[in-house]
Amino acid sequence: MQVIDVKTGKALTAVISPLRADRRGLIRRRYHFDWSAAREPTVYKLTLKGSEEILGLVSVALVPQEERIAIRLLAVAAEQVGQDKTIGHIAGALLAYVARLAVRQYGANAAISLVPKTALRKHYMDRYGFEPAGSSLFIAGVDLYHLIEKYEDHEG
Amino acid sequence: MKDKEYKELLARHGAAEVAAHFVFPAEKTKSKPADDAALSEALRARRVAIAPDDRLRMDLLQLRYQIEDYINDSRYDSTLSFQHFLEAYILDLGIKRHELARDLSIRPSALSQYLNAHRLPPIEVLVRLELHSGQIISAAHWYQLIEKEKIHQLSADRKIRREQMPYIKKSKYRVKMAHG
Numbered sequence: 001m002q003v004i005d006v007k008t009g010k011a012l013t014a015v016i017s018p019l020r021a022d023r024r025g026l027i028r029r030r031y032h033f034d035w036s037a038a039r040e041p042t043v044y045k046l047t048l049k050g051s052e053e054i055l056g057l058v059s060v061a062l063v064p065q066e067e068r069i070a071i072r073l074l075a076v077a078a079e080q081v082g083q084d085k086t087i088g089h090i091a092g093a094l095l096a097y098v099a100r101l102a103v104r105q106y107g108a109n110a111a112i113s114l115v116p117k118t119a120l121r122k123h124y125m126d127r128y129g130f131e132p133a134g135s136s137l138f139i140a141g142v143d144l145y146h147l148i149e150k151y152e153d154h155e156g
Numbered sequence: 157m158k159d160k161e162y163k164e165l166l167a168r169h170g171a172a173e174v175a176a177h178f179v180f181p182a183e184k185t186k187s188k189p190a191d192d193a194a195l196s197e198a199l200r201a202r203r204v205a206i207a208p209d210d211r212l213r214m215d216l217l218q219l220r221y222q223i224e225d226y227i228n229d230s231r232y233d234s235t236l237s238f239q240h241f242l243e244a245y246i247l248d249l250g251i252k253r254h255e256l257a258r259d260l261s262i263r264p265s266a267l268s269q270y271l272n273a274h275r276l277p278p279i280e281v282l283v284r285l286e287l288h289s290g291q292i293i294s295a296a297h298w299y300q301l302i303e304k305e306k307i308h309q310l311s312a313d314r315k316i317r318r319e320q321m322p323y324i325k326k327s328k329y330r331v332k333m334a335h336g
Contacts, residue, residue, distance in 0.1 A: 032161070032178070058179075066199060074179035081177045082169055091177050104221035108214035109203050113195060115182035116175075119166065123175030134194030140202045142210045145217060 001093040002153040003048070003055070006086055013049040013153050014090075016097045019057065031057050032075040042072075046094055048087075055080055056090040060098055068111035068138070069102045071095070089151060095128055096151035099144040111140035215248045216292040223293065227300045232308040238301040239273050245285070245293070260284045276302060 002011045019035070035043055035057060046056040059073040076090045095112070102110035113136050116124050121137065124130045129147060130137035139147060165174050206214075219241065226236045246256055257267040262281060269275035277285075282295040 033181070066196060068199065071179050073181060076177040081165075082173065100221060103214060103218055104225065105218075107218035108206055108211040110214070110218075111199050111202075114179050117162070117180050117183070119171050120175040120178075120180075123172045127172070127176055131198070133198035134191030136191060136195045138195060138198065140199060141206055142214065145214065 001046075001097055001151050003046075003090055003093050004088040006088045011153075012087070014046050014055075014093050015049050016044050016046050016094065019043040019045040019054075030054075030078050032078070033059075033073050035059065035073070044094070044097065046090055046097075055087055056094050058094040058098060060101070062105070063113075066111070067102075067106040067109040068113055068140075069098055069105070071098060071112060071114040092128065092147075093151045096148045099139065099147045103144055103148070108141065110144055111138050112144065113138040212248070213290070213292065216245075216289055219244055219248055220293045220297065223297045223301065227297070227304060232304065237273065237305060238276075238298065239271050241298075241301060242271060242285075245289070256288075259288055 001014045001016055003014045004010070005012055031054070042061060043057060043059045045054045046058075047054055054077065056076045057074070058071060061070045061072055063070055074091055074094055079085065080087050080090055098112050099110075102112050113133075114124070114130070115136050116130075121132070124137050125132070128139070129143055130139055131143075162180060165178070169177075222244075223241055226233070246253060249256070251259075253267055253271070254264045257264040260267075260281065261284070266275070266277075270277045270281075277298075279295065279299065282298040285298055286293065286295040
């Protein structure tokens with residue numbers, strides 16, 4: 001996946017990998033949620049290639065009977081939110097990674113979903129292409145590919 | 157995150173910016189059976205409506221991601237061979253082996269040899285596979301699968317090391333050969 005250097009607009013290669021369970025208790029202050037509540041291997045961290053610094057986290061749960069992956073939590077590092085951020089597209093890259101996990105697992109039937117806060121619902125739809133279903137939002141089928149393609153690292 | 161912190165974020169950054177950086181835990185009151193049913197129904201309707209071409213494209217993407225993850229995994233798994241993924245490719249396409257051989261302009265016996273690991277395909281055939289998949293699975297993907305297998309064989313081959321040891325007249329290092 002790739003993220004963006006906000007200052008230069010240059011694409012940067014991001015590495016997304018499972019977060020070790022023993023690191024989850026240390027990071028509430030910068031990453032907003034209690035990540036220790038999530039069970040392995042469902043928490044993934046995003047770092048820049050060659051760096052250890054965690055820029056964002058996502059927690060997911062597989063729902064095999066519906067061939068979808070539910071996004072439980074997602075947060076970008078505190079300093080990468082707002083006008084002073086230096087790296088952009090962190091959340092998009094994490095969502096695209098979850099989309100890729102879903103396609104890898106479920107093929108054409110794959111879907112990702114989340115249950116939004118009411119005030120944010122429309123913004124998830126506008127920004128990432130989620131569609132409404134009851135109180136949930138989802139992306140399915142070829143639309144997952146469009147999300148993946150947008151954030152995929154084309155440099156390899 | 158407490159509701160108070162969420163509201164502070166909302167007040168400081170606005171809803172669009174918060175949605176661009178966070179997904180919050182679902183509110184307990186929101187998880188109603190009717191809502192779960194609405195999502196299930198929406199997904200069911202979406203899947204029924206997938207065009208055959210889109211379904212094939214997504215299934216080939218699934219295969220590509222499986223190949224990529226295996227290539228990038230440092231571990232070797234003898235079951236995830238070039239032959240395994242080529243068989244999966246044929247299954248995804250829903251065609252017979254001889255039909256793929258015809259599509260690639262190769263003899264059915266040659267394809268059988270590739271699938272039975274009796275012979276490795278030349279790079280021309282790997283490029284034909286790439287073109288045949290609409291470039292979803294590249295020749296490099298197929299090549300890297302073969303390469304991973306070869307690297308494992310080279311690393312694990314003790315016999316060739318024993319055979320080659322007599323040719324080393326002088327070594328800077330004292331290396332003990334493993335027996336086995």
